[in-house]
Amino acid sequence: MKVVADTSVWINYFEGVASSETDIPDQSLSNDTVVLGDIVLMETLQGIKNERQFQKTTKYLQATEQVQMLNPNLAVEYAVYYRILRGKGITIRKSNDVIIAGYCINQKLPLLQSDRDFKPFEEYFGLEVV
Numbered sequence: 001m002k003v004v005a006d007t008s009v010w011i012n013y014f015e016g017v018a019s020s021e022t023d024i025p026d027q028s029l030s031n032d033t034v035v036l037g038d039i040v041l042m043e044t045l046q047g048i049k050n051e052r053q054f055q056k057t058t059k060y061l062q063a064t065e066q067v068q069m070l071n072p073n074l075a076v077e078y079a080v081y082y083r084i085l086r087g088k089g090i091t092i093r094k095s096n097d098v099i100i101a102g103y104c105i106n107q108k109l110p111l112l113q114s115d116r117d118f119k120p121f122e123e124y125f126g127l128e129v130v
Contacts, residue, residue: 006113007043036064078102
């Protein structure tokens with residue numbers, strides 16, 4: 001089964017944080033089941049300060065299946081998710097999390113994550129989290 005790995009997991013993975021979430025990218029990369037969204041790729045790479053580490057991480061992540069998570073039609077759909085949650089008094093801190101969750105919901109793919117902002121998507125929209 002394919003899984004989308006969130007930025008929170010990749011950052012911990014590359015920082016060597018041992019957890020059940022960071023074990024999965026290693027296993028998934030070996031059998032081509034991890035999906036990397038363009039938004040996640042950008043978020044993961046933009047925080048790397050060292051040029052050598054940036055190049056190494058970029059090469060490593062390019063071995064994954066990469067997907068486009070946003071287009072004009074999806075932008076409208078994802079905005080609806082955000083508005084529904086705001087109507088319930090829930091504010092998602094980062095628009096990128098709305099895009100990532102929306103993509104996973106739309107594609108019916110589980111999200112490997114360690115970020116509390118995905119909980120409302122799980123509760124109200126059926127996002128499957130790992």
